[in-house]
Amino acid sequence: xxxxxxxxxxxxxxxxxxxxxxxxxxxxxxxxxxxxxxxxxxxxxxxxxxxxxxxxxxxxxxxxxxxxxxxxxxxxxxxxxxxxxxxxxxxxxxxxxxxxxxxxxxxxxxxxxxxxxxxxxxxxxxxxxxxxxxxxxxxxxxxxxxxxxxxxxxxxxxxxxxxxxxxxxxxxxxxxxxxxxxxxxxxxxxxxxxxxxxxxxxxxxxxxxxxxxxxxxxxxxxxxxxxxxxxxxxxxxxxxxxxxxxxxxxxxxxxxxxxxxxxxxxxxxxxxxxxxxxxxxxxxxxxxxxxxxxxxxxxxxxxxxxxxxxxxxxxxxxxxxxxxxxxxxxxxxx
Amino acid sequence: xxxxxxxxxxxxxxxxxxxxxxxxxxxxxxxxxxxxxxxxxxxxxxxxxxxxxxxxxxxxxxxxxxxxxxxxxxxxxxxxxxxxxxxxxxxxxxxxxxxxxxxxxxxxxxxxxxxxxxxxxxxxxxxxxxxxxxxxxxxxxxxxxxxxxxxxxxxxxxxxxxxxxxxxxxxxxxxxxxxxxxxxxxxxxxxxxxxxxxxxxxxxxxxxxxxxxxxxxxxxxxxxxxxxxxxxxxxxxxxxxxxxxxxxxxxxxxxxxxxxxxxxxxxxxxxxxxxxxxxxxxxxxxxxxxxxxxxxxxxxxxxxxxxxxxxxxxxxxxxxxxxxxxxxxxxxxx
DNA sequence: CTGTTAGCGCATTCAC
DNA sequence: GTGAATGCGCTAACAG
Numbered sequence: 286x287x288x289x290x291x292x293x294x295x296x297x298x299x300x301x302x303x304x305x306x307x308x309x310x311x312x313x314x315x316x317x318x319x320x321x322x323x324x325x326x327x328x329x330x331x332x333x334x335x336x337x338x339x340x341x342x343x344x345x346x347x348x349x350x351x352x353x354x355x356x357x358x359x360x361x362x363x364x365x366x367x368x369x370x371x372x373x374x375x376x377x378x379x380x381x382x383x384x385x386x387x388x389x390x391x392x393x394x395x396x397x398x399x400x401x402x403x404x405x406x407x408x409x410x411x412x413x414x415x416x417x418x419x420x421x422x423x424x425x426x427x428x429x430x431x432x433x434x435x436x437x438x439x440x441x442x443x444x445x446x447x448x449x450x451x452x453x454x455x456x457x458x459x460x461x462x463x464x465x466x467x468x469x470x471x472x473x474x475x476x477x478x479x480x481x482x483x484x485x486x487x488x489x490x491x492x493x494x495x496x497x498x499x500x501x502x503x504x505x506x507x508x509x510x511x512x513x514x515x516x517x518x519x520x521x522x523x524x525x526x527x528x529x530x531x532x533x534x535x536x537x538x539x540x541x542x543x544x545x546x547x548x549x550x551x552x553x554x555x556x557x558x559x560x561x562x563x564x565x566x567x568x569x570x571x572x573x574x575x576x577x578x579x580x581x582x583x584x585x586x587x588x589x590x591x592x593x594x595x596x597x598x599x600x601x602x603x604x605x606x607x608x609x610x611x612x613x614x615x616x617x618x619x
Numbered sequence: 620x621x622x623x624x625x626x627x628x629x630x631x632x633x634x635x636x637x638x639x640x641x642x643x644x645x646x647x648x649x650x651x652x653x654x655x656x657x658x659x660x661x662x663x664x665x666x667x668x669x670x671x672x673x674x675x676x677x678x679x680x681x682x683x684x685x686x687x688x689x690x691x692x693x694x695x696x697x698x699x700x701x702x703x704x705x706x707x708x709x710x711x712x713x714x715x716x717x718x719x720x721x722x723x724x725x726x727x728x729x730x731x732x733x734x735x736x737x738x739x740x741x742x743x744x745x746x747x748x749x750x751x752x753x754x755x756x757x758x759x760x761x762x763x764x765x766x767x768x769x770x771x772x773x774x775x776x777x778x779x780x781x782x783x784x785x786x787x788x789x790x791x792x793x794x795x796x797x798x799x800x801x802x803x804x805x806x807x808x809x810x811x812x813x814x815x816x817x818x819x820x821x822x823x824x825x826x827x828x829x830x831x832x833x834x835x836x837x838x839x840x841x842x843x844x845x846x847x848x849x850x851x852x853x854x855x856x857x858x859x860x861x862x863x864x865x866x867x868x869x870x871x872x873x874x875x876x877x878x879x880x881x882x883x884x885x886x887x888x889x890x891x892x893x894x895x896x897x898x899x900x901x902x903x904x905x906x907x908x909x910x911x912x913x914x915x916x917x918x919x920x921x922x923x924x925x926x927x928x929x930x931x932x933x934x935x936x937x938x939x940x941x942x943x944x945x946x947x948x949x950x951x952x953x
Numbered sequence: 954c955t956g957t958t959a960g961c962g963c964a965t966t967c968a969c
Numbered sequence: 970g971t972g973a974a975t976g977c978g979c980t981a982a983c984a985g
Contacts, residue, residue: 287758289978300956305980313954330756335734336673337978340961345670347713347734356699356914358692365690368716377734379681380714382702400669400681400711422664424621508901537901544903567842567871568902569878580690623962634972639964649970671962674977 288331297325308333339401348590349397350378353385353409358562359532359579360409363431366583367406374591376403385410391419398423404590406430411475412439426593430586431579432476433603440593440602442586446476449575449608450484450529453557456610457527458492460555460617465489466525468514468535469503478503481531481559500525504535511538519546526554533558533565533574540568540615556615570614578606622665631659642667673735682738682924683731684712687719692896693866693913694743697765700917701740708925710737719744725753732757738924740764745809746773760927764920765913766810767937774927774936776920780810783909783942784818784863787891790944791861792826794889794951799823800859802848802869803837812837815865815893834859838869845872853880860888867892867899867908874902874949890949904948912940 290308294301299318306314307322314322325331339345350367352360364380371378379397383390390410397405405427407416412434420427420439433441450467457465467485470478482503489496499521502514511530518524519542530536536558540550550556550570558565558574565572585604592599612619624642628635633652640648641656648656659665673679684701686694698714705712713731717724724744731739739761741750746768754761754773767775784801791799801819804812816837823830833855836848845864852858853876864870870892874884884890884904892899892908899906919938926933946953 339670341980356695361690361695379711675964
């Protein structure tokens with residue numbers, strides 16, 4: 286039989302309301318009685334029941350987090366940012382993997398809403414009409430992280446993917462390359478795929494370089510994809526002399542493909558990756574890459590969510606975090 | 620105003636008990652009325668309140684997971700195993716980072732227990748008397764994963780770390796090495812540190828090789844530690860010709876230290892790592908390593924927890940998962 | 954400052 | 970098969 290607030294009240298010789306007050310730090314309690322209650326709590330080993338509290342107060346101090354895959358280096362870093370800020374604001378997180386599967390995502394949203402989370406964080410996956418519709422039934426705030434909806438209806442935290450890809454491509458061009466290839470993410474991914482691809486094309490156009498379909502390969506964000514697609518590039522009559530990869534894993538796969546073919550990075554081919562996962566510093570040559578602040582995206586998104594949950598005023602509901610290029614060893618020193 | 624079970628009852632012209640029955644799949648409902656109720660639920664967009672259900676039923680279908688650091692490649696893989704099995708058994712997980720800090724761990728245990736989780740998974744960190752004491756106040760089952768308590772009081776899922784280290788060291792010795800070094804984890808870590816160190820020493824002893832303090836360096840599990848400590852080895856008058864590293868990151872750091880010094884792996888020095896994080900295949904040379912089945916440890920631990928939560932019979936409460944050595948390129952082909 | 958009283962939304966007896 | 974009644978443990982007015 287678990288100890289309830291009522292047991293404590295009896296033990297301390299006060300009403301349950303008073304016990305509730307001291308448990309919740311309500312100042313309207315005489316220090317003497319507070320001490321009495323605290324002693325009774327200690328003696329009985331009382332542990333407040335957060336479920337009962339949640340039902341009565343309509344707050345669970347829990348937020349739901351829907352993430353494509355927690356085992357990914359990218360998203361686990363994001364999750365850490367979320368959890369740290371959540372802890373700071375006394376929230377816990379219910380973490381769910383969606384594997385980017387629409388059906389599972391919608392079902393998770395419903396489950397989390399049933400669990401009466403105080404807010405929802407939705408990460409990474411593309412936002413379709415179905416999402417918007419299900420999300421619109423939520424009575425609690427929702428924030429997107431590392432993704433956003435096309436019309437910016439929902440609050441979101443991302444970087445400017447177009448600009449990031451533009452900058453990386455431009456940097457390669459400025460280093461004298463005419464044959465700049467892209468290892469793109471899936472075309473179905475609006476941000477990491479399409480938008481970065483657009484940035485790439487725009488950089489070429491602005492530099493008067495003709496777009497060459499031959500220098501484009503898109504696929505998943507896995508190491509093996511980089512390996513495979515880079516090998517295709519290498520078979521070209523006129524292979525690229527520089528490559529922008531849509532993420533770091535792919536970039537590292539590309540580097541290994543190049544090395545395996547007997548060529549060198551950055552000697553023969555220069556590479557710039559994207560994200561700056563911790564791995565980027567743990568390979569040789571160390572990877573030059575576009576820094577996407579994963580931890581911060583998570584942290585800022587969670588902070589934004591606390592503001593909404595707290596009915597605080599929010600200046601801008603679509604926040605773009607800064608990016609930059611970190612030059613390491615897969616590009617030549619300038 | 621959210622829709623409650625009562626609204627549905629009125630809309631369907633039945634009692635709330637009946638609605639509760641159809642929501643919970645109780646077979647004792649006439650198909651006709653079931654249909655009526657379902658229609659009313661649909662019409663109203665009713666979403667059951669899991670908090671209220673939790674209070675009434677004393678089950679939350681939520682388990683607490685205390686993890687050192689979700690952003691680590693090792694633990695995020697474990698977490699994925701946990702979450703997948705949790706999903707399979709209709710549980711959600713509340714995920715908390717502990718950073719291996721005792722105080723935070725104890726506080727998290729209490730918080731999760733307050734939230735009335737149906738079970739608790741505790742990962743990675745050393746189990747001290749304080750843990751046992753706090754955990755003993757739990758009214759719900761607890762399972763340890765990737766750690767265990769000294770007296771095997773609590774159920775746990777791990778590999779045999781002594782044997783793993785023994786096997787790796789022995790493999791190196793069998794390849795003809797007399798100077799086998801160890802890049803050990805922290806001595807304060809009972810499994811990854813101490814136990815593996817013991818396995819290393821035993822393998823030496825069994826092979827008649829004198830233990831040499833010079834060939835031992837211990838430290839954190841980070842890449843930089845491997846880099847730094849390997850450099851120390853390299854400065855020795857009589858440096859090691861083989862190294863067993865306490866985890867893969869450290870092993871990769873060591874490889875880079877060796878390469879940076881102008882020597883080669885495995886030509887001059889052979890390396891075996893530990894864990895087999897995904898990274899092991901994403902470096903050159905690819906890392907030979909002791910495979911620790913992270914995903915499975917998480918999955919099995921969660922499965923074990925479901926058995927306890929379900930009052931099922933459990934054969935063995937201390938489970939050791941198998942390990943093996945995966946030979947890749949940081950050891951010479953045999 | 955403290956106690957009394959109502960629910961919060963649901964599962965669960967127990968009757969019928 | 971179905972409904973009425975009770976209580977899970979707590980917060981939140983409201984009185985006093």
